[in-house]
Amino acid sequence: MDTIQDGGRYGHQHLGINPNGAMDRYAMQVANALVGNELNEAVIELHFPASVFMFSQPALIALSGADFSASINGEPVPNLHCIAVNKNDALQFHRPLHGARAYLAVRGGLEAIDWLQSKSTNLKAGVGGYKGRSLEKGDEIRIKRKEETLPFLKEEEFKVLPWSADIKFCENTKELLVLPGSEWDRLTGEAKDLFISTPFIVTKQSDRMGYRLLNNPLQAVTNEEMISSAVCFGTIQLLPDGKLIVLMADHQTAGGYPKVATVITAHHSRLAQLKAGDGIWFRLADHATAEEMLGRQQQHLQQLQNACILKLQNYLYAPIH
Amino acid sequence: MNTTGFPYRIFPLGDSAITIDFGNCIDEAINENVIQQFNKIRQDPFPGFIEALPSYSALTLFYDPVLLRKTIPAGTTAYEWVKSKAAEILQDLTATESPAARFFKIPVCYDTNWAKDLSALAMAKNLDIEEVVHIHTTTIYKVFMLGFLPGFPYMGEVDKRIEMPRKTQPHSILSGSVGIAGRQTGIYPMDSPGGWQIIGRTPLKLFDSSKEESSLLKTGDRVEFYSISKEDFDTIKEAEDKNRES
Structure with missing residues (x-):
């Protein structure tokens, strides 16, 4: 399932409109930085098997996030580079090597339905992105920038520009830092121990709404019914059978299951790249750590964005390559 | 406990939101208070405030911790700051203009x-x-x-x-x-x-x-x-x- 997503739709959760947006927002922002876009510009989020894209005009693109062994016209191309593509070039994805979600950014951004200040696809309301739905064969997505002038690009070739973002997605470590939630103390002492000392397996019942985890059931000290209240991306809820579910980008705005913990924002990228069968470990963190990690991540993005703008300027407007 | 008479507890919802919980219940007066606080905070948002989400008996405030930390004393976490800001807002008894119920x-x-x-x-x-x-x-x-x-x-x-x-x-x-x-x-x-x-x-x-x-x-x-x-x-x-x- 491939959809158009951006940094998310905020300010409307009180109407039941959830934020949507890219699952791996960090990877999306890296892809945008590489092509010199605003960090939250709309991109295409890809799940394997992903669509094949045919370009009808020259463009500068970048791939980020999961590695689906991409190729252009049959020749392998790397993630985390800016790539100049020509008219009639075909981009396709062959094997899911690492991670679960790849991002395709195009310099200038994509023309998409803007709803409530966001181009993210809301599948429930059928609005935003491309006709409010996931992409289908034959769809034509327009690039906002009319025509890319790429004097260095000879006819019938594409070019991988000679620099890349030094970022590792889908690292081997599957440790996720979490902050305890409002119902953390509903877990028995033994359940708390299990929570932080045993692996949880991501099951096939996992999608943009949430991941169901496989684990030894966690016992609660009470099964008192909960009244619905706000949840968010990364919230870990305890289901009545003692299993856990982690909420993702298309989560409902409110939920009635106990919220035992929430994955810190700096680890949402790691979380978003998990696929069925992956084992993960939860570790407790504190707010200072969570906030500082997020601050460093954003600082790094800012630096990457600035560096890419300079590199692109020098490359695109230099006389000879 | 605030002076409006609605006891509350504040919980973190991850690193970018807090929930002010007035008790796990369906109660008209409590819900009315939640809506009042929701309107109040939207009229006078704090730095880094993103949005508020009222539910039956709780109000959740979403904020950008990185943006907020640029405006608060070093060494204070955004969480601690928003928590005390919420307490301050709940203390303020100035009546807010709430839109009439339709x-x-x-x-x-x-x-x-x-x-x-x-x-x-x-x-x-x-x-x-x-x-x-x-x-x-x-x-x-x-x-x-x-x-x-x-x-x-x-x-x-x-x-x-x-x-x-x-x-x-x-x-x-x-x-x-x-x-x-x-x-x-x-x-x-x-x-x-x-x-x-x-x-x-x-x-x-x-x-x-x-x-x-x-x-x-x-x-x-x-x-x-x-x-x-x-x-x-x-x-x-x-x-x-x-x-x-x-």
């Missing part, structure tokens, strides 16, 4: 064609179908919150005589379906899987993304249902669909 009369066709679970509910409650409809249409409900789906109203309270727990397995439910879950009643704005007991269907559009006010109902609104025939349902629905196309 009143809606919503037509519902209780024909068993649309009301898949109505007969079973009536049977379980030892009532005639007509009695269930009468009880459902003679209560004025309050919209306590919106959630689950865009524009989905959680309304209460349903008369004890027709309360019914939600189903154990979700079913596919048509847009406009009116359901009961415990002492709550709600309307599905769009086709969706769901577990509420379906007792009727309204031809009205609860949610229309092409409109500036996309959701028909807002938190705090009052709703009364009235029973319509199958024919009326078709006539109103046709008009609603036309209205959308134009």
Whole structure:
């Protein structure tokens, strides 16, 4: 399932409109930085098997996030580079090597339905992105920038520009830092121990709404019914059978299951790249750590964005390559 | 405890939100207080504030911790700062201009064609179908919150005589379906899987993304249902669909 997503739709959760947006927002922002876009510009989020894209005009693109062994016209191309593509070039994805979600950014951004200040696809309301739905064969997505002038690009070739973002997605470590939630103390002492000392397996019942985890059931000290209240991306809820579910980008705005913990924002990228069968470990963190990690991540993005703008300027407007 | 008399507790919801919890309950006065605080905070947002989400008995504040930390003393976490800011806001007893509650009369066709679970509910409650409809249409409900789906109203309270727990397995439910879950009643704005007991269907559009006010109902609104025939349902629905196309 491939959809158009951006940094998310905020300010409307009180109407039941959830934020949507890219699952791996960090990877999306890296892809945008590489092509010199605003960090939250709309991109295409890809799940394997992903669509094949045919370009009808020259463009500068970048791939980020999961590695689906991409190729252009049959020749392998790397993630985390800016790539100049020509008219009639075909981009396709062959094997899911690492991670679960790849991002395709195009310099200038994509023309998409803007709803409530966001181009993210809301599948429930059928609005935003491309006709409010996931992409289908034959769809034509327009690039906002009319025509890319790429004097260095000879006819019938594409070019991988000679620099890349030094970022590792889908690292081997599957440790996720979490902050305890409002119902953390509903877990028995033994359940708390299990929570932080045993692996949880991501099951096939996992999608943009949430991941169901496989684990030894966690016992609660009470099964008192909960009244619905706000949840968010990364919230870990305890289901009545003692299993856990982690909420993702298309989560409902409110939920009635106990919220035992929430994955810190700096680890949402790691979380978003998990696929069925992956084992993960939860570790407790504190707010200072969570906030500082997020601050460093954003600082790094800012630096990457600035560096890419300079590199692109020098490359695109230099006389000879 | 704040001076308005509503005791509360504050919990973190991850590193970018806090929830002010006034007690795990369905209570009109508490919900009214939640809506008051929601309006107050939106009128005077703090640095880094993103949005607020009112629910039955809690208010959640979403914020950008990195942005906020640029404006607060070094060494303070954004969480600690928002927590004490929330306490400060709750202390402030200045009355806020809350928009007046609006009143809606919503037509519902209780024909068993649309009301898949109505007969079973009536049977379980030892009532005639007509009695269930009468009880459902003679209560004025309050919209306590919106959630689950865009524009989905959680309304209460349903008369004890027709309360019914939600189903154990979700079913596919048509847009406009009116359901009961415990002492709550709600309307599905769009086709969706769901577990509420379906007792009727309204031809009205609860949610229309092409409109500036996309959701028909807002938190705090009052709703009364009235029973319509199958024919009326078709006539109103046709008009609603036309209205959308134009």
